[in-house]
Amino acid sequence: MVCSNCGTENRDNSEFCMNCGMSLASQRTQQSQQQGQQTQQTQQSQQGQQTQQNQQGQYSNQYAGQTQYNQGGFVGGYAQNPVYSDPYNHSGEFDKTDVSQNKVFAMLPYLMGWIGVIVALIASRESKYVGFHVRQALKLSVTKTLLGIIALVLCWTVIVPIVAGVMFVILWVVQIISFFSVCSGNAVEPPIVRGLGFLK
Secondary structure (H helix, E strand, C coil): CCCCCCCEECCCCCEECCCCCCEEEHHHHHHHHHHHHHHHHHHHHHHHHHHHHHHHHHHHHHHHHHHHHEEEEEEECCCCCCCCCCCCCCHHHHCCHHHHHHHHHHHHHHHHHHHHHHHHHHHCCHHHHHHHHHHHHEEEEHHHHHHHHHHHHHHCCCCCHHHHHHHHEEEHHHHHHHHHHHHCCCCECCCCCCCCCCCC
């Protein structure tokens, strides 16, 4: 043990300094207290750093979780029904005034076929809403016309006319559904023919 008075190196269990005779017990007690205080401060500092790291980790996990929840349809930690957007529903693309004023003309292509298409184009050629339904009705009319031609050409096969007849019935049902869609003020591409690339 080093004497704080003269700097002489003494044995650890010495009670007095061999050089100056100063008591080493009080010095040993002070050093023990200082070491205890340093150890306590070190532990407190380590605990504070650990707490801060834990808080940062919790915040990061919470932020990442909220981001994941929001992207996957979760809000505030609770699952919400994700908003589904129908790519074939174009109702929100048209002005409500245009829809209300030209709804009747938009019905004609589904009710009267080719004649309804012509009347709708003449009566309301500036309406985007009518133009949309004219294009959808033309898809149905062209498809039915092609089915009729195929059934007529291959009438000797018996099977083809039967299949064509079933398809005619299905297309009529689709046409009725489209008509009621216009009655509700919607603009939805009819099924079956919605995948056709022409008249977008």
